[in-house]
Amino acid sequence: xxxxxxxxxxxxxxxxxxxxxxxxxxxxxxxxxxxxxxxxxxxxxxxxxxxxxxxxxxxxxxxxxxxxxxxxxxxxxxxxxxxxxxxxxxxxxxxxxxxxxxxxxxxxxxxxxxxxxxxxxxxxxxxxxxxxxxxxxxxxxxxxxxxxxxxxxxxxxxxxxxxxxxxxxxxxxxxxxxxxxxxxxxxxxxxxxxxxxxxxxxxxxxxxxxxxxxxxxxxxxxxxxxxxxxxxxxxxxxxxxxxxxxxxxxxxxxxxxxxxxxxxxxxxxxxxxxxxxxxxxxxxxxxxxxxxxxxxxxxxxxxxxxxxxxxxxxxxxxxxxxxxxxxxxxxxxxxxxx
Amino acid sequence: xxxxxxxxxxxxxxxxxxxxxxxxxxxxxxxxxxxxxxxxxxxxxxxxxxxxxxxxxxxxxxxxxxxxxxxxxxxxxxxxxxxxxxxxxxxxxxxxxxxxxxxxxxxxxxxxxxxxxxxxxxxxxxxxxxxxxxxxxxxxxxxxxxxxxxxxxxxxxxxxxxxxxxx
Ligand SMILES: Cc1cc2nc3c(=O)[nH]c(=O)nc-3n(C[C@H](O)[C@H](O)[C@H](O)COP(=O)(O)OP(=O)(O)OC[C@H]3O[C@@H](n4cnc5c(N)ncnc54)[C@H](O)[C@@H]3O)c2cc1C
Numbered sequence: 257x258x259x260x261x262x263x264x265x266x267x268x269x270x271x272x273x274x275x276x277x278x279x280x281x282x283x284x285x286x287x288x289x290x291x292x293x294x295x296x297x298x299x300x301x302x303x304x305x306x307x308x309x310x311x312x313x314x315x316x317x318x319x320x321x322x323x324x325x326x327x328x329x330x331x332x333x334x335x336x337x338x339x340x341x342x343x344x345x346x347x348x349x350x351x352x353x354x355x356x357x358x359x360x361x362x363x364x365x366x367x368x369x370x371x372x373x374x375x376x377x378x379x380x381x382x383x384x385x386x387x388x389x390x391x392x393x394x395x396x397x398x399x400x401x402x403x404x405x406x407x408x409x410x411x412x413x414x415x416x417x418x419x420x421x422x423x424x425x426x427x428x429x430x431x432x433x434x435x436x437x438x439x440x441x442x443x444x445x446x447x448x449x450x451x452x453x454x455x456x457x458x459x460x461x462x463x464x465x466x467x468x469x470x471x472x473x474x475x476x477x478x479x480x481x482x483x484x485x486x487x488x489x490x491x492x493x494x495x496x497x498x499x500x501x502x503x504x505x506x507x508x509x510x511x512x513x514x515x516x517x518x519x520x521x522x523x524x525x526x527x528x529x530x531x532x533x534x535x536x537x538x539x540x541x542x543x544x545x546x547x548x549x550x551x552x553x554x555x556x557x558x559x560x561x562x563x564x565x566x567x568x569x570x571x572x573x574x575x576x577x578x579x580x581x582x583x584x585x586x587x588x589x590x591x592x593x594x
Numbered sequence: 595x596x597x598x599x600x601x602x603x604x605x606x607x608x609x610x611x612x613x614x615x616x617x618x619x620x621x622x623x624x625x626x627x628x629x630x631x632x633x634x635x636x637x638x639x640x641x642x643x644x645x646x647x648x649x650x651x652x653x654x655x656x657x658x659x660x661x662x663x664x665x666x667x668x669x670x671x672x673x674x675x676x677x678x679x680x681x682x683x684x685x686x687x688x689x690x691x692x693x694x695x696x697x698x699x700x701x702x703x704x705x706x707x708x709x710x711x712x713x714x715x716x717x718x719x720x721x722x723x724x725x726x727x728x729x730x731x732x733x734x735x736x737x738x739x740x741x742x743x744x745x746x747x748x749x750x751x752x753x754x755x756x757x758x759x760x761x
Contacts, residue, residue, distance in 0.1 A: 298637065363654070489726060
């Protein structure tokens with residue numbers, strides 16, 4: 257496949273990037289590592305007139321962490337940098353576990369956390385070449401008026417397929433966003449719209465600057481489990497992130513469960529937080545939360561695997577993750593998630 | 595499309611080129627610089643055949659816009675051999691049958707080279723992990739892993755000798 261034509265602008269500061277983005281509106285698109293944008297451009301999924309390459313903006317780089325403000329990761333921090341950050345296993349094991357499961361090592365050397373949190377949603381009927389898509393007359397998300405996943409519906413079900421978002425939801429991350437009106441900070445959970453066509457709450461001229469994680473959610477035990485076709489490289493077909501705090505008596509002091517790749521947004525399983533706090537481990541309780549997880553998950557035929565199997569895996573992963581984190585002292589994930 | 599004048603540093607040599615802003619690094623290497631070692635193997639950035647080193651890090655040149663990497667040191671497979679002498683990784687791939695049809699080999703060589711620069715004594719698991727983005731359809735990987743471990747040993751021996759000589 258070939259690249260469409262566009263101009264490239266390389267701003268050197270956040271202010272300049274915001275100005276370029278605001279001036280060009282929907283004609284402009286941010287490119288960071290490019291591991292999502294470039295294949296999508298080649299498939300002609302979008303046709304920006306201007307590509308805004310943010311890689312030259314120093315303020316967007318690097319990880320800082322201290323016990324006053326917690327963790328700050330600049331939007332350009334690569335997934336490899338996060339995976340190799342020396343405190344990730346001790347402070348935020350769920351994050352380490354999730355970023356290590358993204359794509360393969362070469363994509364992680366290029367892919368950034370900002371790009372991972374702003375990833376396009378994916379669908380079997382969308383992530384295809386122009387030729388392939390047009391043979392079906394397109395779909396709701398692109399050049400058509402029918403959803404092949406849920407014909408008759410007016411909603412796009414393309415799936416949230418980023419792995420770090422569910423992990424960051426379990427540690428109450430916030431996004432720092434720059435725009436024409438200045439900076440704002442929002443909880444990550446409010447960033448996602450659960451709409452395959454309009455996935456994130458970024459306005460005209462806005463740019464993700466950094467991800468923040470509060471001190472209060474450090475040191476939670478955590479793990480991310482992921483279903484995919486090839487363990488070495490593929491996008492998730494289902495993903496479950498769990499983070500929890502367990503005291504010396506084995507009582508749960510905080511718990512969050514979040515899902516990827518089974519809805520158009522990464523989603524918290526809200527019942528988990530309420531029902532686990534203050535409780536001791538029991539197999540029934542864990543099974544109850546696993547059941548809540550599959551009530552949150554709404555997988556449809558958006559990928560090469562069946563909805564039934566993906567739901568089953570969500571239940572299994574939730575159960576196993578809770579068992580593992582609660583019953584053993586282990587804080588960190590397995591080398592291979594899933 | 596209006597071309598842009600860019601400067602690229604590849605294998606230690608600086609080139610001035612007029613290229614279209616949408617041109618990928620892989621295509622600039624192959625078409626403008628005649629460095630055809632890096633390959634395009636897939637259409638969705640999932641095969642690793644186009645791997646080059648960008649400031650020492652193995653990356654996919656098929657998702658890199660050439661204009662974005664003007665300040666970087668780029669190394670392709672053509673830049674691995676020094677003064678007519680093959681890199682230990684290249685020698686090991688030859689001796690251990692690490693290449694069959696050869697199409698994926700440049701990518702494997704680059705990823706392996708970067709791994710062994712960072713860790714000259716990897717375990718088999720670490721090798722598998724590091725090479726997970728590179729796909730080979732011929733070898734079944736066993737000979738590739740053997741080649742990597744053999745190269746690692748060679749590099750360790752070479753370093754030991756160098757230290758002994760400098761003492
Ligand atoms: C073969 C293959 C397998 C993959 N597997 C996975 C996987 O398993 N899990 C997974 O999560 N991802 C996967 N990816 C996708 C991708 O590699 C990662 O998600 C990566 O982190 C994306 O980051 P990037 O910097 O390359 O994003 P880019 O491609 O540069 O950008 C992605 C999107 O985010 C926007 N964007 C980027 N930065 C910002 C910012 N600071 N502010 C506002 N918008 C921004 C872009 O406009 C674009 O819409 C895979 C990719 C490939 C090619």
